[in-house]
Amino acid sequence: MTPTEAIDLVGRGEAEQELPERMRADVRLLGSLLGRVLRESGSPGLYDDVERLRQATIAAYTFESEEAFERAEQIAESFSVQRADEVARAFTVYFHLVNLAEEYQRVRVLRERDGRPEKEDVTDSVAAAFVRLSEEVGDDTALRRLQAMRFHPVFTAHPTEARRRAVSSSIRRLATLLGEHDLALRGGADERRAERRMIEEIDTLWRTAPLRAEKPTPVDEVRAIMAVFDETLYTAVPHVYRRVDDALQGPAAGGRAPVVKPFVRLGTWVGGDRDGNPFVTASITKKAAAIGAEHILLGLEHSTERIARGLTLSAETTPPDDAVRALIVRLAAADEDGAADAAKRASGEPHKHALLLIARRVTATRKRDADLAYLDPEHLLADLRTVQTSLAAAGAGRQAYGHLQQLVWQVETFGFHLAELEVRQHSAVHAKVLAEIESGEALSAQAEEVLEVFRTIAQIQKRYGPRAAGRYIVSFTQSATDLANVHTLARHAVGATGALPVLDVIPLFETFADLQAAPGIMAEIVEHPAFAARLAETDRRLEVMLGYSDSSKDVGPVAANLALYEAQALIAAWAKESGIELTLFHGRGGALGRGGGPANSAILAQPPHSVDGRFKLTEQGEVIFARYGDPAIAMRHIDQVAAAVLLASAPSIERRNSEAADRFAPVAATMDAASRERFFSLVKAPGFAAWFATVTPMEEIGLLALGSRPARRGLSVESLEDLRAIPWVFAWSQARINLAGWFGLGSALQAVGDLELLRSAYEQWPLLRTVIDNVGMSLAKADPRIATRYLSLGDRDDLATLVMDELMLTREWVVKIAGGEELLANKPVLQRAVKMRDPYVDALSLLQLRALRALRTAEDGQDVSGWQRLLLLSVSGVAAGLQNTG
Known part of the structure; x- marks a missing residue:
């Protein structure tokens, strides 16, 4: 038996057979090389143990056999903590390799399409959107809108990237080697050299500690973001402009002045939040x-x-x-x-x-x-x-x-600043500092620091220009006073003779109640002298930020989506009546429970006049590297999103969204009430917060050195208000429940009850289609068998039953409405990707469950460091397998 035959880590199930042939070859190659590394560098018997668990989870997944699943569970239970550690690392490396192969396949497809422009049919490109818009509004109007368009991604340091930077760098080197292997002649010296170097790199990846020893500092986070700029965005962004200009000007492009004006603006919270x-x-x-x-x-x-x-x-x-x-x-x-x-x-x-x-x-x-x-x-x-x-x-x-x-x-x-640095601070901090100032007492260190920030903004603007740092975001804005306080603090900071920094103060409306109050707050604040003066300076431009994370944790994902849509519609209508050029800033996370999902479809589902050629959103953690880590993928992503931004203002799109919202308003009202009632029955149940911390690795996630930001606002979690949205989502995804992305939708759909009406709404109402498609993806990554075992860690059968009943109800309704026999039947590429990973994620979940049980039952004084490490290793691996964290 040859080494390659002996160490095949890739299953031969149905999902694998659906893979594109060249991607399947890449996965097999990388898997076989990993197998060689495990035999050469792992401890004796490691490869065989990995194979036993892999085969068992594949059988359990393929045949949906409870007996096979229990056999896989027994294998995981049989490992010593040291062996379980190695097995978890092996599966994690495998996921990194599969993700690499999948990303490379995307790049390969994009390059091949670029090489065959006569066969290109890219309906979601800026060029195609311009053609469609021109048909509706005329060439001149379409060109004006194209030249005024803005796509403004804002990179954040929210701790959702579970990989170490050393691991990411190793994967990037492997991507280069895989490309060289792809271009090499089969059986030639170049192919052999590429494979040899790939084995060396995979061995390095295997030997690299997968967990950070210490949390990164904010400066570390800044430098990590710089890698994306240096390797991708600096050249990718102008290439996007060039492609659009080529499409619009044809052979004359590049020989005369472009018709395209730069439409990308980068923002960053890294070092400012x-x-x-x-x-x-x-x-x-x-x-x-x-x-x-x-x-x-x-x-x-x-x-x-x-x-x-x-x-x-x-x-x-x-x-x-x-x-x-x-x-x-x-x-x-x-x-x-x-x-x-x-x-x-x-x-x-x-x-x-x-x-x-x-x-x-x-x-x-x-x-x-x-x-x-x-x-x-x-x-x-x-x-x-x-x-x-x-x-x-x-x-x-x-x-x-x-x-x-x-x-x-x-x-x-x-410019000279790269990305517009934005400062964010909580409204309560501003109020506290102002109270200190007004008391006349000596200021605390916190107050001095808050005032120093305004002086720093002024210094940055003087050195790099006003665009370098001028946006100041107020978290948990609940009144016009919360916004006015920023200008008051700025005046205190610079004194009577100092030059005030140029500030665009941006409210962040996060909770359900704040979203409802937003239009009234905005109508009040624009009368404030400092706001009115700034509006006059900017031709009445104004930004408003909407938070997806806390609103979803506040009332559940269904009610939050409906509330966000309503808030956008009302704010946009107010801005239009007030002659204000509004930019809505979407605080979207990478995970579905935090507003994640495909950005272009979400943009095309927005209320009329809420986009108007301007779209700003947060990009964070693993999403930054997934969307912007490779030049070809980054260009495609920017092109797709910009196309949606341009097309969102087409009369046909605005009319469709407006008419659908009116037609299905009764459906929305029913879903809103039913979903909130169901969500509250869970999260407001006595003892829920403690139960949640028991049945998920929520507490342990706080031990991961993901980012510089603390995972919670206090020392312990007594209620959901104490917990940040990221670990709320992350913990549910690790438990293979993904509750934050779907809970309440099944009850909402059942409350409507009319399947034909719901299918009609799914076809005609973009907001509902986006919600259901995103929930379908979230449910596909959940696993009821794994979920049941996590929920059994707690002693609340009532809450466990409530969660599982809602999960099954939601699956049933989503499949019936979206069509097909199973989840994601209407999205075969995505379905294939999920099916390819699920059995392997199951293996890591079983190891994580074992570690959790050991930690939950440990006696005082018992050494649990090995189990704690295994848990953290499995968290990193599951995150890699699911391809999303928080």
Whole structure:
């Protein structure tokens, strides 16, 4: 038996047979290489134990056999804690490899499609959306909307990425090697070399500790986000613009001025979000801004220098205009050291000469050379456009609007700050600090820190420009006073003579009650002098943030979705009547219980005028790396979301959504009442919080070094209000229940009762379709057999029965409404991905259950460190297998 035959870790079930042939080959290759590593580097017998558990869980899953499931459970119970540790690590590495293969298949499909444009049928691209919009509103209006469009992802440091950065880096190296293997000739030296290096990398991955020893600091989190920018977004974003311009201008694209204007703006909370995170200080915020600026200026410096080197156009073939000659004289006079070198390197090549001097000024900006540095990005853009105009006038349109245009787009998109740093703080903290100030007593350290933040914002704006840090988000906004307090604190911070920072104060409405009160609060606050003045400065632009997490934890996912839709509709109507250009900022998490799911379908389900060409949302944890970690996937994601943003304002889409909301309003009312009643019967039951902590690994999740932010607001969880939304969702997903994403929907649908009416609503009402499709995905990742065993850890059969009854009821209704014989029957690609992983996730869940039982029954003084480590290892592995955490 050959090594490859002996160490096949991939099941041969139905789901695997549905895999694309090349992806199946990748999974088999990676699995076989992992098997070799386990035999070479694992302890004796490890591979055989992994195989026994794997075969048992596959049999239990494939045949839905309780007997086979119990056999798998017995195998997991038979392992020593040390062996269980190794087995959990093996399955976790396997998931990393499967996820890698699946991601590479997505990249492969995108590249092959790009290589066959004549066969391309991309209906959810910006170009396709523009064509459809033009048919409805005319070319001129469609072009104006395209040029005014904004997609604004905001990266957060919420702790939902369970992988260590070392693990992520190893996976990224493996992705490169898998690509090399894919291109190599079968059986050739290049293929053998790629496989050898892949074995080495998988062995490294196996030997790398899967858990962080310490929590990352906020600065660590900032640097982790920089990796996404450096490796992907810096080049991917202008490539998206280029693709859209190519589609709209055809062969003329790249030879004349683009019709596309930059529509992506990056935001970040990393290093700025201090709500509940005492480790994010004013000093950290200042460092975060400096790190971002260093990365973008280094990128612009290298790009400008590279483009200059290639711009070898002689003055005879491409004569410069007077503006470029004047620019060279001005730049040379300010930079005597660089003038001689640039003149020598670009003798007789004036446009190259100018760009070399511009590159010198970008370097000086990064190094903070005050005599030579650019004051702001606008001055750099002015110089670049001077060169661009001269090139175009000399007939060199391809040089003017080729690589140089991409540099212009990068400066327009990223400025000198890279991402707009946003500060967030809780309204209660502001009120407490103001009370201290008004008391006249000496200020506490917390109050001094809050005031220092405003001075820091002013410093960042002075150094990097107003866009670098100007948005201030107020968590748990419950009144207009909560927003006005920010301006009052800013005045106290800078004193009577200091310059106030430019602030856009953004309310964050999170709870059910706050969402209902939002329109009234906004109508009141815009009359406040500071708000009115800022509205006048921005042509009446205003942002409002909506929180998905706490509203879902507050009233359940169904009622929260309906409340969010209603709040958006009311706020959008108020803004339209008030002449305000509204941007709704969606605080969506990666998991379905926190508003996750496909963003493009969610955008197209929004109320009329709530998008209007502007969409802003939070991106966090594993979602950041899944959507933006690979250039091809990032470009596709941005294109899809931007297409939905553009199309959402089409009259047909707005009319469809409005008419559906009116037609199915009685259905919504029935579902809202029934779902809330069912949700409250669970979460408001006496002793629920303690039971929840017992039947899920909620307490233990707090021990994972996921992020710098604490997992809870207090020292213990006495009620749901004490618990943050992320561990609430994370814990239910680990228990394979995913309750936060679906609980109450079954009762809501049953309360309506009319299957034909609900099927009609599913077809015609985008909001309901989005909810049901997302719940279908959430339920597909749940497992009733595993869930039952977690729920049995508690001593509340009443609550366990309530959860399982609702789970089965929801599954039944979702399948009947969406159609087919099982969950996700209408989404075969997604169904295949879930089926491929589920048996392996089951193995890790059984190991996690064993660890939980040991921890729950441990006696005082007993050493439980091994079980605790096993639990944390299994948490990381299940997160990798399910591909979502919080």
